[in-house]
Amino acid sequence: DQQVKQNSPSLSVQEGRISILNCDYTNSMFDYFLWYKKYPAEGPTFLISISSIKDKNEDGRFTVFLNKSAKHLSLHIVPSQPGDSAVYFCAASAPGANNLFFGTGTRLTVIP
Amino acid sequence: KAGVTQTPRYLIKTRGQQVTLSCSPISGHRSVSWYQQTPGQGLQFLFEYFSETQRNKGNFPGRFSGRQFSNSRSEMNVSTLELGDSALYLCASSLTGQRNTEAFFGQGTRLTVV
Numbered sequence: 196d197q198q199v200k201q202n203s204p205s206l207s208v209q210e211g212r213i214s215i216l217n218c219d220y221t222n223s224m225f226d227y228f229l230w231y232k233k234y235p236a237e238g239p240t241f242l243i244s245i246s247s248i249k250d251k252n253e254d255g256r257f258t259v260f261l262n263k264s265a266k267h268l269s270l271h272i273v274p275s276q277p278g279d280s281a282v283y284f285c286a287a288s289a290p291g292a293n294n295l296f297f298g299t300g301t302r303l304t305v306i307p
Numbered sequence: 308k309a310g311v312t313q314t315p316r317y318l319i320k321t322r323g324q325q326v327t328l329s330c331s332p333i334s335g336h337r338s339v340s341w342y343q344q345t346p347g348q349g350l351q352f353l354f355e356y357f358s359e360t361q362r363n364k365g366n367f368p369g370r371f372s373g374r375q376f377s378n379s380r381s382e383m384n385v386s387t388l389e390l391g392d393s394a395l396y397l398c399a400s401s402l403t404g405q406r407n408t409e410a411f412f413g414q415g416t417r418l419t420v421v
Binding site for chain 1: 311338340347348349350351355362363405407409410411412413414415
């Protein structure tokens with residue numbers, strides 16, 4: 196049973212515009228969330244994280260929003276750049292557990 | 308510093324065989340986690356080793372096993388391979404394995420079972 200879901204397998208955005216990637220989770224015990232980016236033939240690399248005590252975390256062009264009541268988080272990339280084209284995974288973990296539950300990924304294509 | 312190294316990068320095996328994959332973590336990292344990535348399931352957690360002990364285990368059959376050596380290098384073994392085991396196997400290393408410490412992934416081993 197997939198506890199972390201990314202319902203959009205792909206997303207295309209024009210360069211300079213905002214990219215919004217969405218993620219839903221079902222396990223109310225999750226309290227720490229991460230986004231990873233993956234280029235072809237490379238392993239995922241950490242992008243940004245957020246703890247459930249916050250509802251927003253920002254790092255440069257990347258902002259993650261968390262809506263605990265809706266069990267939903269989103270990653271905003273502004274402005275989007277062609278180098279952002281990759282597969283983005285959201286992941287979650289619960290207290291006392293150090294393994295991550297990943298979504299199935301969203302392939303972002305930024306069109307120049 | 309050198310990143311996480313996984314060997315081999317690609318592997319083709321026949322059903323029923325067994326396979327061993329290797330992961331060398333970043334120097335100083337004591338935690339190694341293994342994940343299986345398939346197109347429909349995303350990344351799924353297999354197990355985590357810390358200081359040569361399995362600390363956490365995912366929901367995979369006993370055919371999947373692992374170990375960690377005193378130098379923190381880890382191996383993953385899959386016995387009696389099935390077609391459904393075809394996947395990208397990723398390992399991630401971190402200093403402590405605690406969830407607020409960044410995990411660094413290797414490039415993965417692409418296993419194809421025929």
